[in-house]
Amino acid sequence: xxxxxxxxxxxxxxxxxxxxxxxxxxxxxxxxxxxxxxxxxxxxxxxxxxxxxxxxxxxxxxxxxxxxxxxxxxxxxxxxxxxxxxxxxxxxxxxxxxxxxxxxxxxxxxxxxxxxxxxxxxxxxxxxxxxxxxxxxxxxxxxxxxxxxxxxxxxxxxxxxxxxxxxxxxxxxxxxxxxxxxxxxxxxxxxxxxxxxxxxxxxxxxxxxxxxxxxxxxxxxxxxxxxxxxxxxxxxxxxxxxxxxxxxxxxxxxxxxxxxxxxxxxxxxxxxxxxxxxxxxxxxxxxxxxxx
Amino acid sequence: xxxxxxxxxxxxxxxxxxxxxxxxxxxxxxxxxxxxxxxxxxxxxxxxxxxxxxxxxxxxxxxxxxxxxxxxxxxxxxxxxxxxxxxxxxxxxxxxxxxxxxxxxxxxxxxxxxxxxxxxxxxxxxxxxxxxxxxxxxxxxxxxxxxxxxxxxxxxxxxxxxxxxxxxxxxxxxxxxxxxxxxxxxxxxxxxxxxxxxxxxxxxxxxxxxxxxxxxxxxxxxxxxxxxxxxxxxxxxxxxxxxxxxxxxxxxxxxxxxxxxxxxxxxxxxxxxxxxxxxxxxxxxxxxxxxxxxxxxxxxxxxxxxxxxxxxxxxxxxxxxxxxxxxxxxxxxxxxxxxxxxxxxxxxxxxxxxxxxxxxxxxxxxxxxxxxxxxxxxxxxxxxxxxxxxxxxxxxxxxxxxxxxxxxxxxxxxxxxxxxxxxxxxxxxxxxxxxxxxxxxxxxxxxxxxxxxxxxxxxxxxxxxxxxxxxxxxxxxxxxxxxxxxxxxxxxxxxxxxxxxxxxxxxxxxxxxxxxxxxxxxxxxxxxxxxxxxxxxxxxxxxxxxxxxxxxxxxxxxxxxxxxxxxxxxx
Numbered sequence: 059x060x061x062x063x064x065x066x067x068x069x070x071x072x073x074x075x076x077x078x079x080x081x082x083x084x085x086x087x088x089x090x091x092x093x094x095x096x097x098x099x100x101x102x103x104x105x106x107x108x109x110x111x112x113x114x115x116x117x118x119x120x121x122x123x124x125x126x127x128x129x130x131x132x133x134x135x136x137x138x139x140x141x142x143x144x145x146x147x148x149x150x151x152x153x154x155x156x157x158x159x160x161x162x163x164x165x166x167x168x169x170x171x172x173x174x175x176x177x178x179x180x181x182x183x184x185x186x187x188x189x190x191x192x193x194x195x196x197x198x199x200x201x202x203x204x205x206x207x208x209x210x211x212x213x214x215x216x217x218x219x220x221x222x223x224x225x226x227x228x229x230x231x232x233x234x235x236x237x238x239x240x241x242x243x244x245x246x247x248x249x250x251x252x253x254x255x256x257x258x259x260x261x262x263x264x265x266x267x268x269x270x271x272x273x274x275x276x277x278x279x280x281x282x283x284x285x286x287x288x289x290x291x292x293x294x295x296x297x298x299x300x301x302x303x304x305x306x307x308x309x310x311x312x313x314x315x316x317x318x319x320x321x322x323x324x325x326x327x328x329x330x331x332x333x334x335x336x337x338x339x340x341x342x343x344x345x346x347x348x349x350x
Numbered sequence: 351x352x353x354x355x356x357x358x359x360x361x362x363x364x365x366x367x368x369x370x371x372x373x374x375x376x377x378x379x380x381x382x383x384x385x386x387x388x389x390x391x392x393x394x395x396x397x398x399x400x401x402x403x404x405x406x407x408x409x410x411x412x413x414x415x416x417x418x419x420x421x422x423x424x425x426x427x428x429x430x431x432x433x434x435x436x437x438x439x440x441x442x443x444x445x446x447x448x449x450x451x452x453x454x455x456x457x458x459x460x461x462x463x464x465x466x467x468x469x470x471x472x473x474x475x476x477x478x479x480x481x482x483x484x485x486x487x488x489x490x491x492x493x494x495x496x497x498x499x500x501x502x503x504x505x506x507x508x509x510x511x512x513x514x515x516x517x518x519x520x521x522x523x524x525x526x527x528x529x530x531x532x533x534x535x536x537x538x539x540x541x542x543x544x545x546x547x548x549x550x551x552x553x554x555x556x557x558x559x560x561x562x563x564x565x566x567x568x569x570x571x572x573x574x575x576x577x578x579x580x581x582x583x584x585x586x587x588x589x590x591x592x593x594x595x596x597x598x599x600x601x602x603x604x605x606x607x608x609x610x611x612x613x614x615x616x617x618x619x620x621x622x623x624x625x626x627x628x629x630x631x632x633x634x635x636x637x638x639x640x641x642x643x644x645x646x647x648x649x650x651x652x653x654x655x656x657x658x659x660x661x662x663x664x665x666x667x668x669x670x671x672x673x674x675x676x677x678x679x680x681x682x683x684x685x686x687x688x689x690x691x692x693x694x695x696x697x698x699x700x701x702x703x704x705x706x707x708x709x710x711x712x713x714x715x716x717x718x719x720x721x722x723x724x725x726x727x728x729x730x731x732x733x734x735x736x737x738x739x740x741x742x743x744x745x746x747x748x749x750x751x752x753x754x755x756x757x758x759x760x761x762x763x764x765x766x767x768x769x770x771x772x773x774x775x776x777x778x779x780x781x782x783x784x785x786x787x788x789x790x791x792x793x794x795x796x797x798x799x800x801x802x803x804x805x806x807x808x809x810x811x812x813x814x815x816x817x818x819x820x821x822x823x824x825x826x827x828x829x830x831x832x833x834x835x836x837x838x839x840x841x842x843x844x845x846x847x848x849x850x851x852x853x854x855x856x857x858x859x860x861x862x863x864x865x866x867x868x869x870x871x872x873x874x875x876x877x878x879x880x881x882x883x884x885x886x887x888x889x890x891x892x893x894x895x896x897x898x899x900x901x902x903x904x905x906x907x908x909x910x911x912x913x914x915x916x917x918x919x920x921x
Contacts, residue, residue, distance in 0.1 A: 334495025
């Protein structure tokens with residue numbers, strides 16, 4: 059039975075995280091140093107140590123996830139703890155800083171940490187929502203199969219076009235050749251169909267946007283309107299049905315890539331910025347004692 | 351209805367193999383799912399693609415939307431079937447054929463040969479539909495991130511710091527981040543010129559800032575935190591400057607005003623070696639003893655300390671003076687008529703505004719308390735000085751007068767010698783005698799009944815013929831609270847007047863001490879944060895009033911000029 063990693067072990071790590079945050083806040087409120095709260099008071103050093111240890115352990119998820127034979131907890135448990143303790147890190151680091159920020163290396167370290175946590179939150183939200191949408195969209199067919207179905211439709215359409223004037227086959231070929239999906243980050247994340255169609259006209263071929271087969275369907279619709287031949291009209295009707303089906307398949311492909319893109323993109327931020335954070339963290343800790 | 355299904359398969363050798371299946375059902379399901387009567391395992395077919403059923407006497411094919419089938423070359427969603435119809439479903443071709451005896455519907459299923467003839471078959475188009483395919487990478491960026499941050503944030507500046515001033519200066523001038531990125535906050539504005547010179551305090555890597563770095567600049571301007579005779583003085587020298595003076599914080603706490611640096615000891619003075627009479631102090635509002643004042647006391651003018659509110663405090667200055675009469679709102683009688691006086695008439699602030707100039711009789715009292723004694727010569731005054739000199743002045747005056755030195759209307763009534771007359775020696779002696787008598791009378795009058803007696807304590811001495819008086823010397827206390835800083839100018843706002851703190855209008859005698867008790871100050875001044883007791887008042891930590899980093903006006907603490915510390919320290 060599917061259980062979200064947020065609920066793992068009866069939300070054990072949510073409770074751990076809340077306790078940790080509660081104790082930190084209580085200590086921070088009680089502590090009344092001679093100077094304004096900062097990372098250099100005894101509480102500041104303690105929270106900083108906890109924060110640094112947290113950052114290292116959170117990064118270690120990348121190692122645990124590749125240690126297939128490891129018996130040190132379950133990967134699911136690690137990931138559940140990763141999410142909740144990662145969120146608590148935001149509070150602990152902020153208390154460690156005493157809310158003192160400026161244009162310096164230390165605030166850069168904090169900012170990178172915030173980016174990592176924010177991208178992680180995007181990831182958690184994405185993984186709560188998108189997999190279901192993806193399954194519903196796929197309806198049992200993987201993207202490769204959808205491509206095969208599109209190819210099948212192209213062939214059937216060309217077969218039907220054999221008994222029709224030449225321009226129909228030309229258009230169907232142009233429609234097939236002008237199909238363009240994905241290709242750029244923007245297209246993928248927007249689920250954009252950037253297909254084009256070279257529509258024949260008396261001035262030569264004109265390139266029209268053919269997103270969702272719109273240009274092709276319009277052209278066929280115009281032909282149908284002009285047609286006086288019953289048999290031709292029937293065949294045009296069949297082509298229209300086929301292209302409508304093709305449109306649905308293209309839409310499903312684009313949507314699949316879009317959901318996949320949103321499921322993936324946060325991690326492209328999360329991991330590299332974590333490594334940059336590690337470097338900055340080391341610089342932060344060393345520099346604090348270098349200029350003690 | 352009774353249905354016969356005949357599956358035809360072409361074997362490799364070309365022979366046709368037939369499999370037959372019969373079932374009795376009112377409907378026939380066709381689709382990809384395994385529970386369908388006719389299962390066609392091709393992704394183009396829906397799980398429940400179509401249904402064959404009886405509609406009256408006809409055979410009807412209905413597709414489950416959005417599925418469609420190709421019937422006789424036409425895409426349809428539903429149709430009435432008759433013998434000879436061909437249904438193309440994916441790779442399969444279903445034909446409705448003549449029924450053998452005993453069956454209502456007969457279907458043949460075979461592979462659609464047209465399927466194997468690909469029409470313009472090309473390779474599957476390859477679209478870049480994942481982020482990785484359009485160029486997103488994790489690993490190179492991760493390596494770049496950690497390398498750049500370590501090199502620019504730590505390695506390079508550290509290297510330059512280690513190589514010396516010229517190297518780190520070069521780095522600071524360049525566009526690359528230098529050690530200045532390691533600051534954890536701005537410095538206090540007093541240290542502003544050190545923002546670009548970290549080495550001024552951070553002399554050696556991994557070594558805490560030492561007192562020597564502070565004393566590099568502050569050796570001459572830094573004063574003792576407390577006087578050398580303070581009980582805590584010995585402990586103070588052991589500490590690091592940075593225990594109390596911390597930089598790089600916001601708000602800046604370089605100037606340490608926290609009450610705890612005082613109350614840590616002063617809350618329980620005796621356990622830190624204080625004398626038994628030292629009272630505990632923690633906060634101006636909640637626990638602070640009433641003020642002690644220093645009084646000059648006649649006759650030996652030793653400075654004595656007295657605590658306001660504890661006992662009846664009198665200032666023994668040997669002066670007779672009543673503030674109440676002088677400040678009478680109806681006015682006081684003066685030579686020029688009724689005059690309404692105010693504090694500023696006698697009390698002049700010093701140039702700095704922090705305190706007041708001493709009271710001088712001639713300057714402040716003389717305009718009303720004139721020293722003229724002879725109505726015939728109102729401009730002639732006795733000196734405000736030694737009694738013997740006063741008497742001599744009187745004798746001189748009347749002698750000259752009686753001997754005819756002046757001619758005026760009154761002179762004749764005195765029975766004095768008119769001017770120009772010559773006298774015999776005996777007459778002269780007699781006249782001088784009268785003059786001396788007159789002088790003595792006037793002297794008695796001004797010493798005992800008016801003029802001097804108005805303000806001074808006078809004792810008669812001498813003999814009836816040669817009277818003498820002695821006047822008790824007057825010394826007014828100039829600084830009542832030398833241990834604290836008080837700036838009168840800062841308090842001279844529109845709201846506060848002299849009367850706000852000093853009850854002068856009620857003071858009937860000079861021995862009344864008009865220094866305000868602590869409750870007067872607490873009207874406006876709160877504790878460390880000013881919010882104690884729920885009321886918003888002026889935040890007044892210890893350093894607001896008490897001198898720390900003592901002696902000669904430290905630059906960073908506004909100081910009341912003329913703080914006479916030594917005069918007030920008793921014992």
